[in-house]
Amino acid sequence: MMSYIKLFFINIFGYYELWMLWLFLFIALTFIITIIFILNRGEEYKKFNSISLYNVIWKWRYKKSNIIYLWCYCPECGSELICDDEYCRSTIMLTNKTTFLICRQCGEIEKGRVIGGDRNYLLRMVRFEIQKRIKNSTYKNEAKT
Ligand SMILES: [Zn+2]
Structure with a gap:
């Protein structure tokens, strides 16, 4: 193993000394840590996974950068x-x-109640609100629920 490492350095620099190995390991480690740090920084918003909107709690998960399993929960009991949205089908007036x-629990x-549309409309609205907060980083100011 050691002779391979020596050969590697000799091939590139023409000679080998122990400090070269340490320097090489140091650079490699710094590089890896930097990469991990950069990758994690972009994912920071993924800790943001609940919000209080329309008097209820909304929770979701992320798949890549998409919001999935978005649904609402009771602010009192958490169910x-x-x-x-039955009522939406019987009327054509948006208001x-x-x-x-x-x-049920x-x-x-x-x-809570939302005026203006059915459940798909509601989910779109909530998704939009979440994405807006991620985009301008205001999710960091949201009170943790
Ligand atoms: Zn409840």
Whole structure:
């Protein structure tokens, strides 16, 4: 093993001394640490995975940079909420379209409501709010929930 290392240095520099090996290891290590640091810095926003919007808690995960498994949870008991958007289909007036967020665990109580569209609309709105906070880094100011 050692002779291979010696050969490696001799091939490149023409000679070998022990300090060269240490210098080489030092440079390699610094390089690796820098790479890890740069990669992690870009991923920092991935710690941001919950937010309080429309009076309820939203949680999600990341796959690459995409937001997945986005759903709402009860601010009181933490259970998954039910989206009731039945009402949206019976009306064509945007201002009448309302999605209710209901907690079964708390006794079918309404925890929040969003006016303007159905659950897909709501999820798009929340996703947009999350992405906006990631883009301008304001997620760092959000209170941890
Ligand atoms: Zn609840």
